[in-house]
Amino acid sequence: MTSVSLTIDGKKIQAEEGTTVLQAAKKAGISIPTLCHDDALEPYGACRFCMVEIEKNSRKKLVASCCYPAENGLIVNTKTENSEKIRKLLSELLLSISPSGAHVDIAKQYGIVKSRFKQMDNPESPCSLCGLCVRYCAEIKKKNAVCFVGRGVDRTIALVPGVSDTCSSCRECFDVCDAGKIVYLVDMVQEISCPPLRPVRSKIK
Amino acid sequence: MTTFTSGKDLEQYQKNLQKQRDTKKTCISICSGTGCHAYASEKVVSAFEDQLKKQNLTAMVDMKRTGCHGFCEKGPIVVIHPHNYCYVKVKPEDVSDIITSTIKQGKPVERLLYEDPETGKKIMLETDIPFYKNQTRLIFGNNRKIDPKSIDDYIALDGYKALTKTLTKMTPQQVLDEVKKANLRGRGGGGFPTGRKWETTKNATTEPKYVIVNCDEGDPGAYMDRSLMEGNPHSVIEGLIIGAYAIGAHEGFIYVRQEYPLAVENTENAIQQAEEYGLLGKNILGSGFDFTITVHRGAGAFVSGESSALMSAIEGKVGEPRPKYIHTAVSGVWNKPTCLNNVETWANVPFIINNGAQWFAGMGTPNSTGTKIFSLVGNVNNTGLVEVPMGITLREIIYNIGGGIPKGKHLKAVQTGGPSGGCIPEKYLDMPVDFDELYNIGSMMGSGGMIVMDEDTCMVDIARYFVNFLSSESCGKCIPCREGLRQMSRILNDISAGKALEEDIELLEELSEVVQMSALCALGQSAPNPVLSTLKYFHDEYEAHLHGECPAKVCKALIDYTIDPLKCKGCGLCIKSCPVEAITGGKKGAHTIDTDVCIKCGNCLDTCKFKAVQKTTGKHRENPKKLVTMEKR
Numbered sequence: 001m002t003s004v005s006l007t008i009d010g011k012k013i014q015a016e017e018g019t020t021v022l023q024a025a026k027k028a029g030i031s032i033p034t035l036c037h038d039d040a041l042e043p044y045g046a047c048r049f050c051m052v053e054i055e056k057n058s059r060k061k062l063v064a065s066c067c068y069p070a071e072n073g074l075i076v077n078t079k080t081e082n083s084e085k086i087r088k089l090l091s092e093l094l095l096s097i098s099p100s101g102a103h104v105d106i107a108k109q110y111g112i113v114k115s116r117f118k119q120m121d122n123p124e125s126p127c128s129l130c131g132l133c134v135r136y137c138a139e140i141k142k143k144n145a146v147c148f149v150g151r152g153v154d155r156t157i158a159l160v161p162g163v164s165d166t167c168s169s170c171r172e173c174f175d176v177c178d179a180g181k182i183v184y185l186v187d188m189v190q191e192i193s194c195p196p197l198r199p200v201r202s203k204i205k
Numbered sequence: 206m207t208t209f210t211s212g213k214d215l216e217q218y219q220k221n222l223q224k225q226r227d228t229k230k231t232c233i234s235i236c237s238g239t240g241c242h243a244y245a246s247e248k249v250v251s252a253f254e255d256q257l258k259k260q261n262l263t264a265m266v267d268m269k270r271t272g273c274h275g276f277c278e279k280g281p282i283v284v285i286h287p288h289n290y291c292y293v294k295v296k297p298e299d300v301s302d303i304i305t306s307t308i309k310q311g312k313p314v315e316r317l318l319y320e321d322p323e324t325g326k327k328i329m330l331e332t333d334i335p336f337y338k339n340q341t342r343l344i345f346g347n348n349r350k351i352d353p354k355s356i357d358d359y360i361a362l363d364g365y366k367a368l369t370k371t372l373t374k375m376t377p378q379q380v381l382d383e384v385k386k387a388n389l390r391g392r393g394g395g396g397f398p399t400g401r402k403w404e405t406t407k408n409a410t411t412e413p414k415y416v417i418v419n420c421d422e423g424d425p426g427a428y429m430d431r432s433l434m435e436g437n438p439h440s441v442i443e444g445l446i447i448g449a450y451a452i453g454a455h456e457g458f459i460y461v462r463q464e465y466p467l468a469v470e471n472t473e474n475a476i477q478q479a480e481e482y483g484l485l486g487k488n489i490l491g492s493g494f495d496f497t498i499t500v501h502r503g504a505g506a507f508v509s510g511e512s513s514a515l516m517s518a519i520e521g522k523v524g525e526p527r528p529k530y531i532h533t534a535v536s537g538v539w540n541k542p543t544c545l546n547n548v549e550t551w552a553n554v555p556f557i558i559n560n561g562a563q564w565f566a567g568m569g570t571p572n573s574t575g576t577k578i579f580s581l582v583g584n585v586n587n588t589g590l591v592e593v594p595m596g597i598t599l600r601e602i603i604y605n606i607g608g609g610i611p612k613g614k615h616l617k618a619v620q621t622g623g624p625s626g627g628c629i630p631e632k633y634l635d636m637p638v639d640f641d642e643l644y645n646i647g648s649m650m651g652s653g654g655m656i657v658m659d660e661d662t663c664m665v666d667i668a669r670y671f672v673n674f675l676s677s678e679s680c681g682k683c684i685p686c687r688e689g690l691r692q693m694s695r696i697l698n699d700i701s702a703g704k705a706l707e708e709d710i711e712l713l714e715e716l717s718e719v720v721q722m723s724a725l726c727a728l729g730q731s732a733p734n735p736v737l738s739t740l741k742y743f744h745d746e747y748e749a750h751l752h753g754e755c756p757a758k759v760c761k762a763l764i765d766y767t768i769d770p771l772k773c774k775g776c777g778l779c780i781k782s783c784p785v786e787a788i789t790g791g792k793k794g795a796h797t798i799d800t801d802v803c804i805k806c807g808n809c810l811d812t813c814k815f816k817a818v819q820k821t822t823g824k825h826r827e828n829p830k831k832l833v834t835m836e837k838r
Contacts, residue, residue, distance in 0.1 A: 045528040046683045048723045062722050067528040082722055086685075089719040093688040116712055117692045129681065148523070148681075151506065153691050155681030 006074040021065040021076055022050055032065055032078050033087060033106045036130035038176060041139050043067040047130055049087055049106060053080040062086075084110075092117055098126035102178035129155055133173035146173060208483040211491040212373040215365060215482075222361040231266045231308055232286040235295075236349065238273025238432055239467060240589075241280035244294075249281050252297035256304050266308060269358075272348035272436015275590035276336050279319065284331055284349065291331035292317035322586070322608065336587045339605045341568070343576045344552045345592045348436040353471045356478040359439040365484060367555035371447045372492035375558075380451035381407060384554065386562035388574045393419055393510075393547030394622070394651045394727070396573070396640035402544055405534035407452045409542035414454040417538070417545040418445055420461045420468065421515060423507035424623030425674065427654035429578040429590050430548040434461060434468040437552070438475035442498065444551035446485065447558060449496050452544055457496065460515055462503045473500050507678035511726045512537075512545045514680070525680045526726035547652065549578055569595030573639030577653055581607050584614065584659035593638075600634040603657055614659040617757075618742070622651025624671045625731035627738030628664060647738040649731065663759035664743040665750050669697035671735040679728065686729030689720040693736060701760040703753045710747055714740055754823040761805045764822045768809075770795035772817035779809035779818060 002017045008025050015024035020043060025032055035047035045067040052065045055075035062082060077083075091107035095115035107113070129148070134157060137146045145163035150156055159167060209215045233253055237246050250270060257263050274282045279293035285303070290313045292303065299317055306312045318327040319334050328334050331349070351358035359365070371380055385400030406414055418441055422430040434441060445457050459476075461469050476498050479485040487495045501519050508514050509524035516538045518524035537543025553575060557565045566574045573595040579602065582588050586608035593602060599619055603609065610616050618628040621638075627648030629636075636642055640650050658667065676690035696713045699705040717733035717740075724730045740747060749756050755763040768779070768788075773795040780788045780796060787803040790796030798809070798818075810818040 043528070045725055048683055048685055048725070051723050063530060064528060064725075068530045085715075086719050086723045089689075089716060090684055090723070093684060093692060096692065097688065116708075118695055120691070128684070129687070131682075150681070152677055152679040152681045152687060155687065 004070055004072045004074075006070055006072065006076060008076040009078055015070040017070075019070050021052060021054070021063070021068045021070050021074070024070040025065065025076070025078060030078060033109070034066055035102050035106075035128055035178070036132065037066045038132055038136070041132070041135045044131055044135065047090070047128070049090055051083050051086050053077045053083055088112060094128055096120055098128070101126040101128055102130075103128060127157060129157065130178075131157075132176040132178075133157065136173050136176045141170065141172065143170070208481065209490055210483060210488075212369040215360075215369050215484075215490060219360050219363070219366070222357055226361055229287050232269055233266060233303075233308075234269040234271045234284045234286065234349070236272075236274045236280060236282040237270035238277070238280075238348075238436055239428065240273060240277030241282060242467075244280040245297075246281035248297045249283065249295050249300065252300040253304075256300050260304065262304070262308065269352050270354075271351060272353045273432035273590065274331070274349045275345060275432070275592075276334070276587065277589045278587050282331075283317075288313070289330050289332075290314075291319065291329070291334070293319045335608065336589065336591075336606055339601065340592050341576050341594050342592050343556060343568075344433065344440070344549060345436075345578060345590065347440065348432065351437060353436050353438055354474055356439060356475065356482060359437070363559070364439055365443055367558035368443050368446055368484065369490060371450055371558055372490050372494060377407070377451045377453060380447060380558065383562045384451070384557055387557045387565040388562075388572070389550065389553055389557065389565070390573060390640060391546060392549035392553070392577065392652065394649065396650055399546060399550055402534050402546070403448060403452050405532060406454070406542045406544040409535045411536075411541055413456060413541055414452055415538050415541060415543040416445055416449045416452060416454045416457040417515070417519070417543060418457070418459040418548055418551055419510060419512070419515060419545055420459060420465070420472075420548045421503045421510040422462065422465075422548075422652060423510050423678075424652060424654045426582040426656055427580045427623060427652060429580050429653050431462075431465050431468055432590055433548050433552055433578070434465070435471050438468075438472045439479070440552045440555060441548055442472075442475055442479055442485075444554035445498065446489070446496055447554050448544065448546070448551060450494055454544070455495050455497070457498045458501050458519055458538075459498060460501045460503055460509075460519065463505055464503075469500065469502060476500065506680070508680045508726070508728050511728055513726065515545065516543060523680075525682050526728070528725065549653075570637060570639045572641055577638070577650070579653045579655045581655050581657070583620075583655075583657040584610055584616075584662070585657040586611050595639045596637040598635050598637055599629065602638070602655070603634070607657065610657070610659050614661065616657065617660050617662050618658045618664065618667075620648070620656040620658065620667070620735070621654065622649035622731075622734075623654040624674050625649075625728065625734050626651050626654065627734045628658070628667060628742065629738070630742040647741060648734065661757055661759070663701070663755055663757035664739040664746045665697065665701050665755070666757075666759045668735045668739045669694070669701050672697055672732065675728065675732040679732075683723075683725035683729060685720045685723045686725065686732065689716055689724070690729070690732055692716060693720070693733070697736070700747065700750050701755070702762040703750060703760070704762075705751060707751060710740070710751070752823075756822070758820040758822050764805060764820050765800050766798050766803055766805060766807070766809060767800075767819050767821055768796050768798055769817045769819060772815050774815055774817070776814070778812045778814065782808040782812040784808065 003014045004017050006013055013024055013028045032050045034050040036044050043066045045064040050065045051062050054061050054063050088110045091103050092115040094103035096117035097120045134146045138144045145160050149158045235250055281295050283292045283295045285307050302314050306314050313329055320327055347362050381403055389399040390396040420430050420434050449457055459472055503509050506524050509518050511526045512533050513529050514524040514526040519538050533543050535542055568575050576592050576594050578592045581591050591606050616631055618630050620626050620628045629648055643650050672694045676694045679686045679690055681687040696709050717736045721733045758764050775793040785802055785804050787799045788796050
């Protein structure tokens with residue numbers, strides 16, 4: 001395996017080619033907050049907490065470190081004004097939908113206990129839709145029993161109909177869930193039916 | 206059935222077609238684009254067919270349903286060749302007059318001609334109408350001349366000539382160099398240099414490679430890709446084959462929205478015809494190059510227009526964007542190198558090959574070459590599709606082509622680039638329209654939406670509308686877009702309801718910046734544009750809303766309808782029009798509106814003949830600070 005050399009927060013770091021900036025940083029003992037990342041799963045890039053500033057060809061750019069590949073000569077700063085601003089605001093956004101969950105710890109690191117945003121009515125809380133359960137089930141278990149339904153603010157996780165047997169004997173996704181939502185889902189829905197989807201306007205030929 | 210096995214075959218066929226076509230024969234061409242279709246152009250077609258049959262004229266007269274002419278405001282449009290008389294707003298009952306005067310005697314029907322609103326003069330030819338005269342119709346030029354269902358119509362107008370040239374006289378590298386030299390930039394929004402994108406895919410080592418036409422146009426009010434795909438599908442297909450040859454792809458997709466049934470139909474029909482002629486399939490024109498195209502129908506999500514989401518959709522997955530730090534040009538559909546371009550971008554390619562890069566780069570500005578199609582809508586006299594060289598000013602588009610603002614009103618702003626574009630104030634009207642200039646003032650070219658707004662538009666309401674739209678179209682994958690847009694929309698709703706505080710505006714600005722910096726795909730990254738641009742150029746309107754005033758008198762919570770007793774004649778019309786019985790008053794006596802009951806629908810204002818009904822604003826928050834803190838409790 002060839003290795004690449006990059007600089008993270010002023011530290012010279014050797015990383016294996018094909019690894020991400022996040023993995024390289026972690027190896028060097030630099031922690032970057034994330035909600036949706038797990039080393040066992042494919043990078044997803046949804047929570048955006050891991051945004052870092054990179055410098056390449058003397059141009060600066062904000063990227064999600066969980067997806068960005070470690071490259072030779074790359075200069076990475078994990079705690080810049082902008083990346084900190086993003087993390088603070090994202091944790092406020094999540095606090096506005098749920099007072100508990102993994103984001104609370106990140107918020108605390110920044111001294112945030114209360115969100116400036118209006119509290120949203122969210123009976124589905126405390127899920128941050130990080131997708132760890134969905135991806136764990138699809139990528140590791142290859143069962144595809146948990147899925148996303150809905151779009152935008154209506155997005156939520158659901159269990160695919162007819163999987164309750166598989167689920168009750170497995171339940172491995174409980175371990176990856178920081179919010180405990182999946183526990184609530186599986187316990188509540190024993191014989192699961194798919195939530196009704198909105199009718200599609202135009203018929204497909 | 207003709208199948209061409211060499212470029213010479215096709216050239217010969219083209220020559221024969223051109224010879225056969227009798228240019229002196231009368232031809233009635235009726236616009237059958239979606240706009241005219243909605244104005245019942247099909248009924249006009251049937252009326253013509255009936256009349257021609259009755260009068261035994263069928264053999265002497267040709268009929269043609271063409272693609273969109275672009276001047277949709279005046280549809281249905283009918284052009285009679287060889288005189289080229291152009292009739293606007295034609296109804297079935299006008300058909301007999303057209304046959305008697307024009308078809309039989311060659312004389313125009315005066316009342317159906319377009320009247321120049323400035324001079325009052327009737328204009329006979331389509332090309333003399335100011336709306337068309339000030340445009341440069343390159344990509345759109347053939348739309349009005351051909352029947353989109355006929356490949357022969359396209360071939361007769363030098364169609365597939367560029368493909369013949371490409372396959373018989375050029376190497377893939379030469380094609381690529383030509384496109385690079387032409388400096389063509391992507392018409393879908395980002396303006397990325399097309400040649401560089403092609404080169405990346407060409408140089409990628411993985412096989413197979415794919416090419417894609419993005420026809421998932423979802424911007425409210427924009428329909429240029431639709432009109433091109435519906436009106437001249439072969440021009441897009443020809444561009445795609447040429448691109449595939451340059452890149453080394455043998456399979457292509459045309460991603461069309463399911464909501465564009467005519468585009469789907471015409472595209473599928475065009476592909477079938479091209480296959481029959483041997484212009485698609487194995488060993489095209491004897492060159493040894495193979496290429497096939499599949500139509501993929503979109504399932505109605507706005508975000509699917511984003512390239513990585515579109516590719517997920519083609520793979521059969523949910524149309525959700527994925528991070529693109531490794532470009533889709535290298536790892537796209539099924540992780541194979543994929544070159545995706547917009548409809549209009551592909552349609553430019555045959556022109557570049559036929560006329561050369563130098564000719565193409567001669568149009569527009571040095572960094573934005575060629576022409577661009579805009580969908581000109583909103584508060585403008587001539588709505589429709591316009592094609593202009595890059596670098597033309599907004600003023601020329603809105604006033605010379607668009608005919609200015611209706612009812613003599615004042616222009617307030619222009620929004621370019623679709624829902625996530627910025628609102629440009631009047632002071633920038635003389636700025637040249639090109640990719641970089643628009644970006645520099647906080648907007649973007651986008652796919653070419655252009656919404657004109659007059660003095661009666663509330664900029665807070667506009668920002669609110671677009672953010673609400675984008676929030677409901679967000680896929681919900683990343684937090685800044687899903688939760689950020691939800692909160693932005695919430696704050697904007699509060700502002701237009703007169704319930705916001707100064708710090709809410711500050712928070713809105715901060716949140717907008719964070720969403721812009723951190724969202725996963727272009728939908729989220731550009732979603733704050735309408736907010737940031739209105740905050741920048743129309744900050745006073747936001748301030749006014751804090752004090753309970755909507756200067757444009759749009760935001761319902763901040764306006765009242767009142768009746769001026771001096772002007773009211775007591776006619777009672779408004780009383781009848783009011784759906785909630787909020788208006789009282791006896792006969793001949795001045796009426797009054799009970800503001801507590803009034804739902805602010807505006808019916809009374811529209812019905813009053815004496816201009817006695819007025820909208821007022823500004824008394825809704827005597828003391829905003831106090832009011833809001835009380836409400837929050």
